[in-house]
Amino acid sequence: xxxxxxxxxxxxxxxxxxxxxxxxxxxxxxxxxxxxxxxxxxxxxxxxxxxxxxxxxxxxxxxxxxxxxxxxxxxxxxxxxxxxxxxxxxxxxxxxxxxxxxxxxxxxxxxxxxxxxxxxxxxxxxxxxxxxxxxxxxxxxxxxxxxxxxxxxxxxxxxxxxxxxxxxxxxxxxxxxxxxxxxxxxxxxxxxxxxxxxxxxxxxxxxxxxxxxxxxxxxxxxxxxxxxxxxxxxxxxxxxxxxxxxxxxxxxxxxxxxxxxxxxxxxxxxxxxxxxxxxxxxxxxxxxxxxxxxxxxxxxxxxxxxxxxxxxxxxxxxxxxxxxxxxxxxxxxxxxxxxxxxxxxxxxxxxxxxxxxxxxxxxxxxxxxxxxxxxxxxxxxxxxxxxxxxxxxxxxxxxxxxxxxxxxxxxxxxxxxxxxxxxxxxxx
Amino acid sequence: xxxxxxxxxxxxxxxxxxxxxxxxxxxxxxxxxxxxxxxxxxxxxxxxxxxxxxxxxxxxxxxxxxxxxxxxxxxxxxxxxxxxxxxxxxxxxxxxxxxxxxxxxxxxxxxxxxxxxxxxxxxxxxxxxxxxxxxxxxxxxxxxxxxxxxxxxxxxxxxxxxxxxxxxxxxxxxxxxxxxxxxxxxxxxxxxxxxxxxxxxxxxxxxxxxxxxxxxxxxxxxxxxxxxxxxxxxxxxxxxxxxxxxxxxxxxxxxxxxxxxxxxxxxxxxxxxxxxxxxxxxxxxxxxxxxxxxxxxxxxxxxxxxxxxxxxxxxxxxxxxxxxxxxxxxxxxxxxxxxxxxxxxxxxxxxxxxxxxxxxxxxxxxxxxxxxxxxxxxxxxxxxxxxxxxxxxxxxxxxxxxxxxxxxxxxxxxxxxxxxxxxxxxxx
Numbered sequence: 001x002x003x004x005x006x007x008x009x010x011x012x013x014x015x016x017x018x019x020x021x022x023x024x025x026x027x028x029x030x031x032x033x034x035x036x037x038x039x040x041x042x043x044x045x046x047x048x049x050x051x052x053x054x055x056x057x058x059x060x061x062x063x064x065x066x067x068x069x070x071x072x073x074x075x076x077x078x079x080x081x082x083x084x085x086x087x088x089x090x091x092x093x094x095x096x097x098x099x100x101x102x103x104x105x106x107x108x109x110x111x112x113x114x115x116x117x118x119x120x121x122x123x124x125x126x127x128x129x130x131x132x133x134x135x136x137x138x139x140x141x142x143x144x145x146x147x148x149x150x151x152x153x154x155x156x157x158x159x160x161x162x163x164x165x166x167x168x169x170x171x172x173x174x175x176x177x178x179x180x181x182x183x184x185x186x187x188x189x190x191x192x193x194x195x196x197x198x199x200x201x202x203x204x205x206x207x208x209x210x211x212x213x214x215x216x217x218x219x220x221x222x223x224x225x226x227x228x229x230x231x232x233x234x235x236x237x238x239x240x241x242x243x244x245x246x247x248x249x250x251x252x253x254x255x256x257x258x259x260x261x262x263x264x265x266x267x268x269x270x271x272x273x274x275x276x277x278x279x280x281x282x283x284x285x286x287x288x289x290x291x292x293x294x295x296x297x298x299x300x301x302x303x304x305x306x307x308x309x310x311x312x313x314x315x316x317x318x319x320x321x322x323x324x325x326x327x328x329x330x331x332x333x334x335x336x337x338x339x340x341x342x343x344x345x346x347x348x349x350x351x352x353x354x355x356x357x358x359x360x361x362x363x364x365x366x367x368x369x370x371x372x373x374x375x376x377x378x379x380x381x382x383x384x385x386x387x388x389x390x391x392x393x394x395x396x397x398x399x400x401x402x403x404x405x406x407x408x409x410x411x412x413x414x415x416x417x418x419x420x421x422x423x424x425x426x427x428x
Numbered sequence: 429x430x431x432x433x434x435x436x437x438x439x440x441x442x443x444x445x446x447x448x449x450x451x452x453x454x455x456x457x458x459x460x461x462x463x464x465x466x467x468x469x470x471x472x473x474x475x476x477x478x479x480x481x482x483x484x485x486x487x488x489x490x491x492x493x494x495x496x497x498x499x500x501x502x503x504x505x506x507x508x509x510x511x512x513x514x515x516x517x518x519x520x521x522x523x524x525x526x527x528x529x530x531x532x533x534x535x536x537x538x539x540x541x542x543x544x545x546x547x548x549x550x551x552x553x554x555x556x557x558x559x560x561x562x563x564x565x566x567x568x569x570x571x572x573x574x575x576x577x578x579x580x581x582x583x584x585x586x587x588x589x590x591x592x593x594x595x596x597x598x599x600x601x602x603x604x605x606x607x608x609x610x611x612x613x614x615x616x617x618x619x620x621x622x623x624x625x626x627x628x629x630x631x632x633x634x635x636x637x638x639x640x641x642x643x644x645x646x647x648x649x650x651x652x653x654x655x656x657x658x659x660x661x662x663x664x665x666x667x668x669x670x671x672x673x674x675x676x677x678x679x680x681x682x683x684x685x686x687x688x689x690x691x692x693x694x695x696x697x698x699x700x701x702x703x704x705x706x707x708x709x710x711x712x713x714x715x716x717x718x719x720x721x722x723x724x725x726x727x728x729x730x731x732x733x734x735x736x737x738x739x740x741x742x743x744x745x746x747x748x749x750x751x752x753x754x755x756x757x758x759x760x761x762x763x764x765x766x767x768x769x770x771x772x773x774x775x776x777x778x779x780x781x782x783x784x785x786x787x788x789x790x791x792x793x794x795x796x797x798x799x800x801x802x803x804x805x806x807x808x809x810x811x812x813x814x815x816x817x818x819x820x821x822x823x824x825x826x827x828x829x830x831x832x833x834x835x836x837x838x839x840x841x842x843x844x845x846x847x848x849x850x851x852x853x854x855x856x
Contacts, residue, residue: 062612062639064786102727106716113711114657114726115640115784169791184490184612185640185653188786192655192795196711204793209786211490212543212613225613227620229542283541283624288534298542299530356543358492358616358637359788363597365496365632367620 040182043123047090049414050266051251052422054125055351055376056239058218060180063210063355064187065272065372066195067173067407068202070134075144075427081201082421085128085177085194089422095121098193113196116189122181126190128422129176129270129409132157137174149426151260151410153269158408159385162392170405173205176270178374184211206405208274210355210372217353223301223314227277227356227369228400230294231301234314235341237351249349252378263425266413268376271350271384274357274405277370282400293396295335303337305330320344336397339390348383350375370401380408468610471551475518477842478694479679480850482553483779483804484667486649487641488608491783492615493700493800494635495601495835496626498562501571503855509629510849513556513605513622517850523549526621541624544617550609554618556850557604557698557837560585577854579688579838581697586836587813590820598833601633604698606802612639634833636702638783638800645781651729651742655705655784655797656828658722659729662742663769665779677777680806691853694841696804699778699812702785702833705798710828721824723763731765733758748772764825767818776811778803798829808836 040061045053070078088098099111135150136142179190188209195204214226215233219240226232237249247253254265282290291297295304295318302313305322318337322330331338342349353376358369377383391398412423421427468489473481498506516526527539563578564570607618616637623632642654643661647668654660665677675681682693710718719725723732723746730741733750746765750758759766770777781804786797805811819826840851849855 103715106719107714109712110657110715110718110726112657113655113707115653115655117653117657117727119653183640185784188639188655188784188797192707192797195793195795196708199708204789204795207786207789207795209788211616212611225543225545225547227541227543227616229538229540229545279541279620280624280627284537286535287531287538290538291534298538299545356613356616358635360637361632361635365623367623367632367635369616369620 041120041122043182044095044121045093045123045125047093047415048417052127052411052414053093054127054178054180055268056217057125058221059213059215059353060123061182061211061213062184062187063178063180064191064207065178066191066207067131067205068175068177068198069205070174070202072201073143077201078144079421079427081198082423082427084197086415086421088193088197089126092190092193093121093124093126113189113193116186119183119186122183122186124179124181124186124190127178127411129411130423131173131176131409133172134174146426149260149263151264152257153379153381154408154410156381158406161388161403163398164403166403167405170206170274172407175202176409208357208372210357212356214354214356214371215352217351226371227279228282230296230298231314233352234301237349249383250351250376250378256379260410263412263423264410268378268411269380270409270411271375271377271380272407273373273403275371275373276402276404278400279369280366292332293335295331295337303331332396334394334396336395339395340387345387348387350377350383376411469548469550471610472523472549473521473551473553475521475843476845480555480839480842481521482555482606482608483696484645485553486646487643487781488551489610489639489641490612490615491606491608491638492619492635493606494619495559495633496603496605496630497633498602498630500629503572505629506572507849507855509626510851510855512625514843514849516621516625517554520618520621521549521552521554541617541621544614547611547614550611550614552607552609552614552618555606555839557839558851559601559604559837561600562602574854577688577691579692580685581807581809582836582838584809586834589816589831591826592831594831595833598634598702600835603630604837636785636800638785640784642782642784642799643780645779654799655707656710658724658726659742661780662729665777677811678779678804678806684807688838691840691851692838696806696839697808698837698839699803699805699808700835701801701831703799703801704830704832706828707797708794720760721763723759723765731759760824762822762824764823767823768815773815776815778805778811804839
């Protein structure tokens with residue numbers, strides 16, 4: 001097992017003095033029989049490594065993702081912010097207070113807001129990213145002298161898709177912070193304290209709280225269910241897929257992009273879509289039609305090409321040529337699994353890491369709920385946009401969805417032992 | 429141990445075929461050393477009993493509380509709704525699908541939306557209540573012929589308090605459903621399916637999601653922290669306090685109220701306040717001032733009357749006469765603990781069961797976050813309003829709070845073995 005994998009799977013937690021944590025972490029699942037939430041709250045993941053934490057890390061139970069806009073136009077202020085964030089993130093992910101020790105001087109506000117004081121690290125990971133507007137803002141200005149280093153992926157931006165209704169104030173931003181943990185209070189504490197540290201330099205633009213991870217990032221995790229009641233993300237990249245596959249689909253390789261080669265090699269791209277789900281309409285669709293729309297059996301998540309679904313059939317490969325009893329294709333060509341399948345998309349795969357959200361209800365009593373879809377990919381231009389375009393036009397599921405926000409960020413590689421800030425190679 | 433206590437502490441779970449669950453449940457705490465979330469997700473609480481579940485039940489990690497307005501003016505429709513809700517709630521709290529078995533007829537929509545299919549019961553409890561408008565609505569109408577049975581507590585309503593800014597559409601309602609669980613997806617599933625069942629009869633009026641319970645309802649639970657970073661609810665009623673104390677402070681006694689005596693005896697009142705916390709302002713207050721405002725040490729939650737706080741001092745009784753090194757009162761008379769202390773409120777106590785909330789942020793980047801305060805009391809007119817009035821006028825903490833919603837509901841006793849619906853004695 002090489003160094004990258006060791007970090008990804010949490011095995012390096014031993015370096016922090018926690019023996020035997022890695023295996024327990026990976027084995028954590030959602031059902032009673034497999035669940036071991038005790039080890040889930042005791043988990044601590046190393047903040048530094050070749051890649052950033054929170055990508056291949058076994059998906060935690062809770063997420064709070066936030067974007068910030070830098071309000072100070074001085075490059076040194078941006079550097080100071082990222083240095084301060086780096087110190088605080090390393091402390092919080094280790095289960096410590098911001099500032100390390102409890103405040104000694106009672107005449108000052110405490111460095112840490114305190115609502116997670118004494119709580120275990122709870123598997124907290126904090127992942128940082130840089131948005132297009134950090135390089136060239138909406139007015140075309142290069143505020144920090146970074147325009148030349150802007151990755152082509154950010155320069156090109158996200159194309160428009162059919163039927164989307166994107167809220168600008170809930171989309172994109174200069175800086176991304178994704179906090180994931182097995183205790184929601186620990187995730188909220190992280191975003192709150194980073195927001196507080198940013199005061200005067202950067203402002204919280206939007207935040208999204210999610211629960212019930214909708215994807216597994218490890219083969220040892222059970223596949224969870226989305227709010228349509230289906231197992232979601234079965235066909236996901238997993239951390240166990242090996243470096244060859246991960247390098248092909250997930251990590252930016254040297255030579256991918258001239259402008260950002262020096263600082264993005266070994267990084268990845270974060271693509272989020274806030275997807276409202278029309279639950280009240282979906283709930284009135286027959287079970288047969290629901291399964292035809294998804295292309296899987298609802299109970300076990302088995303492909304419809306499996307004649308007699310059972311608990312073992314979830315991971316049976318999709319067979320798009322298989323016929324059903326009526327002689328029709330068992331899986332409709334417009335079914336969701338067919339639309340997004342790698343074999344129909346030039347082999348494109350993504351690492352999915354999304355969460356369900358429920359943000360209350362409207363005045364008619366309809367839930368404001370859905371999926372905060374997150375994918376990490378080496379290049380969204382080939383791995384994500386074409387699939388989303390096909391989904392928007394052909395996927396039977398699209399009728400029950402509305403994309404309400406979008407976010408694209410460049411995720412630099414992890415911090416070396418002597419790095420003082422995230423994005424060191426971009427900003428130092 | 430009598431029958432009521434047995435139910436309250438989960439010991440009756442044995443009746444559902446789960447051995448040894450009671451002790452594990454009560455022992456669940458927030459810190460790594462004591463946490464055992466595995467048993468927390470395996471927990472199942474009996475739906476029926478002398479009292480409703482979700483009151484004395486050891487406070488779970490997640491809450492989704494919702495209020496509904498009945499849109500159909502027919503008493504039988506209301507009865508059918510409550511019967512359907514009762515069946516579904518009993519199934520869901522047992523970890524089953526709504527409808528019991530998986531849908532057999534694929535040509536109909538599934539009875540259960542499915543997003544918790546295969547998930548353990550996760551300690552789910554569902555608690556029901558009746559609001560003032562069910563008896564006499566805002567237009568003064570007695571839609572269901574229940575006006576004569578309206579409790580005096582509901583008739584009198586909640587008085588206005590200084591500095592509140594209540595949102596009508598997020599306050600009160602005809603029917604209350606409080607779902608609590610150790611998995612947020614299980615709580616969301618419960619409210620969603622009850623909302624769906626209500627379609628055509630009642631409409632979701634408001635819903636509030638909470639995390640990080642802010643009170644312990646058992647002496648075996650550790651005291652959690654609120655978003656000001658302080659341990660909260662140390663001085664709470666606990667299920668272990670004994671029937672004499674619980675009958676005095678929590679449960680409605682025969683003779684308390686003529687109009688509702690026949691159906692509310694053994695019930696209680698639910699009082700919620702959505703309290704926005706000005707976190708950004710609080711975070712700029714010195715540690716000394718924060719502690720003076722609360723009246724406790726921030727690290728351990730020890731009363732300021734304890735000269736040298738340590739981990740054992742949290743439950744040391746408050747000594748309001750104690751002096752500090754400067755010869756002043758150690759606990760300011762306007763400190764939060766002094767304002768709400770039973771000894772300053774004619775011995776009034778309440779069972780607190782609130783949760784933290786974070787609902788996003790405003791356009792200035794400030795978190796929309798705070799405490800969804802819930803208290804269960806025998807009579808809010810003597811046990812809650814006077815304290816809230818004093819708080820609004822004198823409490824040093826009030827400057828950092830704004831009450832944004834309010835909800836008062838009558839909570840009938842639990843369901844007997846042959847009852848077909850919650851509130852059987854009111855509606856049958």
